[in-house]
Amino acid sequence: xxxxxxxxxxxxxxxxxxxxxxxxxxxxxxxxxxxxxxxxxxxxxxxxxxxxxxxxxxxxxxxxxxxxxxxxxxxxxxxxxxxxxxxxxxxxxxxxxxxxxxxxxxxxxxxxxxxxxx
Amino acid sequence: xxxxxxxxxxxxxxxxxxxxxxxxxxxxxxxxxxxxxxxxxxxxxxxxxxxxxxxxxxxxxxxxxxxxxxxxxxxxxxxxxxxxxxxxxxxxxxxxxxxxxxxxxxxxxxxxxxxxxxxxxxxxxxxxxxxxxxxxxxxxxxxxxxxxxxxxxxxxxxxxxxxxxxxxxxxxxxxxxxxxxxxxxxxxxxxxxxxxxxxxxxxxxxxxxxxxxxxxxxxxxxxxxxxxxxxxxxxxxxxxxxxxxxxxxxxxxxxxxxxxxxxxxxxxxxxxxxxxxxxxxxxxxxxxxxxxxxxxxxxxxxxxxxxxxxxxxxxxxxxxxxxxxxxxxxxxxxxxxxxxxxxxxxxxxxxxxxxxxxxxxxxxxxxxxxxxxxxxxxxxxxxxxxxxxxxxxxxxxxxxxxxxxxxxxxxxxxxxxxxxxxxxxxxxxxxxxxxxxxxxxxxxxxxxxxxxxxxxxxxxxxxxxxxxxxxxxxxxxxxxxxxxxxxxxxxxxxxxxxxxxxxxxxxxxxxxxxxxxxxxxxxxxxxxxxxxxxxxxxxxxxxxxxxxxxxxxxxxxxxxxxxxxxxxxxxxxxxxxxxxxxxxxxxxxxxxxxxxxxxxxxxxxxxxxxxxxxxxxxxxxxxxxxxxxxxxxxxxxxxxxxxxxxxxxxxxxxxxxxxxxxxxxxxxxxxxxxxxxxxxxxxxxxxxxxxxxxxxxxxxxxxxxxxxxxxxxxxxxxxxxxxxxxxxxxxxxxxxxxxxxxxxxxxxxxxxxxxxxxxxxxxxxxxxxxxxxxxxxxxxxxxxxxxxxxxxxxxxxxxxxxxxxxxxxxxxxxxxxxxxxxxxxxxxxxxxxxxxxxxxxxxxxxxxxxxxxxxxxxxxxxxxxxx
Numbered sequence: 001x002x003x004x005x006x007x008x009x010x011x012x013x014x015x016x017x018x019x020x021x022x023x024x025x026x027x028x029x030x031x032x033x034x035x036x037x038x039x040x041x042x043x044x045x046x047x048x049x050x051x052x053x054x055x056x057x058x059x060x061x062x063x064x065x066x067x068x069x070x071x072x073x074x075x076x077x078x079x080x081x082x083x084x085x086x087x088x089x090x091x092x093x094x095x096x097x098x099x100x101x102x103x104x105x106x107x108x109x110x111x112x113x114x115x116x117x118x
Numbered sequence: 119x120x121x122x123x124x125x126x127x128x129x130x131x132x133x134x135x136x137x138x139x140x141x142x143x144x145x146x147x148x149x150x151x152x153x154x155x156x157x158x159x160x161x162x163x164x165x166x167x168x169x170x171x172x173x174x175x176x177x178x179x180x181x182x183x184x185x186x187x188x189x190x191x192x193x194x195x196x197x198x199x200x201x202x203x204x205x206x207x208x209x210x211x212x213x214x215x216x217x218x219x220x221x222x223x224x225x226x227x228x229x230x231x232x233x234x235x236x237x238x239x240x241x242x243x244x245x246x247x248x249x250x251x252x253x254x255x256x257x258x259x260x261x262x263x264x265x266x267x268x269x270x271x272x273x274x275x276x277x278x279x280x281x282x283x284x285x286x287x288x289x290x291x292x293x294x295x296x297x298x299x300x301x302x303x304x305x306x307x308x309x310x311x312x313x314x315x316x317x318x319x320x321x322x323x324x325x326x327x328x329x330x331x332x333x334x335x336x337x338x339x340x341x342x343x344x345x346x347x348x349x350x351x352x353x354x355x356x357x358x359x360x361x362x363x364x365x366x367x368x369x370x371x372x373x374x375x376x377x378x379x380x381x382x383x384x385x386x387x388x389x390x391x392x393x394x395x396x397x398x399x400x401x402x403x404x405x406x407x408x409x410x411x412x413x414x415x416x417x418x419x420x421x422x423x424x425x426x427x428x429x430x431x432x433x434x435x436x437x438x439x440x441x442x443x444x445x446x447x448x449x450x451x452x453x454x455x456x457x458x459x460x461x462x463x464x465x466x467x468x469x470x471x472x473x474x475x476x477x478x479x480x481x482x483x484x485x486x487x488x489x490x491x492x493x494x495x496x497x498x499x500x501x502x503x504x505x506x507x508x509x510x511x512x513x514x515x516x517x518x519x520x521x522x523x524x525x526x527x528x529x530x531x532x533x534x535x536x537x538x539x540x541x542x543x544x545x546x547x548x549x550x551x552x553x554x555x556x557x558x559x560x561x562x563x564x565x566x567x568x569x570x571x572x573x574x575x576x577x578x579x580x581x582x583x584x585x586x587x588x589x590x591x592x593x594x595x596x597x598x599x600x601x602x603x604x605x606x607x608x609x610x611x612x613x614x615x616x617x618x619x620x621x622x623x624x625x626x627x628x629x630x631x632x633x634x635x636x637x638x639x640x641x642x643x644x645x646x647x648x649x650x651x652x653x654x655x656x657x658x659x660x661x662x663x664x665x666x667x668x669x670x671x672x673x674x675x676x677x678x679x680x681x682x683x684x685x686x687x688x689x690x691x692x693x694x695x696x697x698x699x700x701x702x703x704x705x706x707x708x709x710x711x712x713x714x715x716x717x718x719x720x721x722x723x724x725x726x727x728x729x730x731x732x733x734x735x736x737x738x739x740x741x742x743x744x745x746x747x748x749x750x751x752x753x754x755x756x757x758x759x760x761x762x763x764x765x766x767x768x769x770x771x772x773x774x775x776x777x778x779x780x781x782x783x784x785x786x787x788x789x790x791x792x793x794x795x796x797x798x799x800x801x802x803x804x805x806x807x808x809x810x811x812x813x814x815x816x817x818x819x820x821x822x823x824x825x826x827x828x829x830x831x832x833x834x835x836x837x838x839x840x841x842x843x844x845x846x847x848x849x850x851x852x853x854x855x856x857x858x859x860x861x862x863x864x865x866x867x868x869x870x871x872x873x874x875x876x877x878x879x880x881x882x883x884x885x886x887x888x889x890x891x892x893x894x895x896x897x898x899x900x901x902x903x904x905x906x907x908x909x910x911x912x913x914x915x916x917x918x919x920x921x922x923x924x925x926x927x928x929x930x931x932x933x934x935x936x937x938x939x940x941x942x943x944x945x946x947x948x949x950x951x952x953x954x955x956x957x958x959x960x961x962x963x964x965x966x967x968x969x970x971x972x973x974x975x976x977x978x979x980x981x982x983x984x985x
Binding site for chain 2: 030031032035049050051052053054055057058059076078079080
């Protein structure tokens, strides 16, 4: 049973949580590959050590934002795969639009220019 | 196993078990694949672990707060109980820390000692003469330095107005020996000790009050006792200094340098003090052994003053703080007892509260929740309550310390430094942790007693489970025992205090106003030559002229006065071995002295105006003196030797015997026996000081005091007018420390008793609730109200009785430990013990009455319907 309610009560998300969900939005991954993908996507600025990574993963599993899937990695049977739930997806989307709003406001106030996105 | 793995495994151990069982494998796999340096990874793992535990803690605390919010009355009672226990502890610890535990404000205070003398009759006092101090300094190798001190009360003359100061004459190395530096200017140097140098260092308070904090005061010339002194320094604010004497450490208004070369007459005058610092590596015992040899040398070399005398050193900390320390540790034991009682109470209350969740907890445990987790939740709930209690407790402690400040100020050394500071808060934290565990112990133990089957079977049937009940009863027994011990000790201390302040002084002191000693204007000599009777007569004349003054006299001292003079009691015609003459108190008075105190001679006559310096020498003795030293002779034919000057004496004819007066109360008194005393007419000897005593029964003491002041001011305008007080005020001042201890212990005893009684009330109340079914059945079967009542009350009394028995034994042991502080009261005083036991039984019966009445009102139908 999926959780329902207003995703906005959980905003703002911690950077670790947001980036993990971001990476899982595209495809299912296991813990290590999540960490590597996050590091690449942020050009090394957000590095998730195993302590932080699995703590946040456990919390998100408990809260129903991500879920473990029944897939076994052929290379390493110890690894478990995770995917976003639809509830988690809504929360991630809410956070992303919050950030988009912030960027839009920054552009309106000329803090950022359109060339940032070039 | 690689280092990386080893570190990782170690770090992973800090994670909660359930987390590890799920994610450990994956984390290890990640670590193997990763390339980051092992130390950084390990650090990250620790960070995660700490964060996780913190999150869990925060969640548990939030949960605990939510649960507690649903039971505001329970929370209020528990928090109040904790507040009392923790607050009392923080308050007393703050006092203990400031007064006793903190090292004295000198360099390496543990190596500072006070030189003391032991006389030929074995009497000991912390004083030496300055010359002896100098010789000890020269010959004793165990000391790194010795400084001599002499107390004074110099008069500062500023803009024509006299001010009385507390001062200390010190050798030039005094401040450097202590490691104390003046805030302005400099300390004394050897040059200040040369004759005629006259240097002075003033206190911060004098600097502010008399010199307006003028930074140019250094180098200024001031007038002390009629001579010009140069100010060379100003001390730091609130600087405490040892006076080498009876006062221990206190603040001084002015320090002056002792002349390095003192006249020989000073050697026998043991009114000075000496501070010595042990050389590094030298112990007190070692130094004292050496001092024995030095004493023998001095006794040999200066036989006329030092024969039979020996010197030794006492620790400065022990002398200055010892007496306060022994009372304060007793009070501290009292607050620890209160904390235990409070924790026992809270433990019972928590156990009662958690027992209502028996079923829920048993089910949770059956479904896999770890007992550790549940125990953890209990402890967190207790910790939250304890922390809340501590916050209120610290506020209570602050209020108590502020309220007591006036009482404490002169009763304890270093009282000005008492406050809630970092150490007190650290102590509060420790107490919170200890209290949490102590209070949580009982409910934790009773939690273990529940397994699902037992709980499901017994739930609904009520009844007071025997194991749980025994646990609760055991706690009540403990509380009662502690309360009995504390109340008994407090009662004994109270009795001892009352005995002291009620000590009959032997004279009629109502309506008497006395003045502090007034020093005659110094001419630079230790004693005045005869001829200043004119001054005394002038003062007397003015005193007699005052309205409302019935009789007035001058005297060297009076009952409960500051001054106590002793002299040898040598009776003409008797022989004594040298140095072994008996001692008696001595006093010199003008004729109306005995009238002021409502005393009439038993034999012979009092002094009168014909007993002048030109007339025949006379004396009056007390009855005790007559009993001890004039046995077998008619006292009115005896003659005794009276010292009339530093080296002069004469034989005086005894002309009267008067009743005994007691000269001191409290710690200074010889409680067991009155001391013999003799009196000489004030006009027949030379003296550097005197006091006034007047009888003014119809005047308000403050008014009488002002009149006396005005008489002195008129007769001696360049001398500051002395303080005046009633004898009752002096007694109150002398017993300040004892009064403080009595009040503190009394308050603690009251708190302990209240807590114990509320504990009894709580447990009996809970028990009645648990047994309401049983009562309902019994009433339905025809049991009488009084029978139920008796059952409940008797049960409570029986438990109390066990506590009383243990408590009485504990009290006896405790009383024996403090027997030194109880004075004349026996530590096993039966009246006190009997009263306390009776009080506790009666109040326990009353405390159990309300629940007992509730038990009789159980409607049988309701009780049977309960499911």
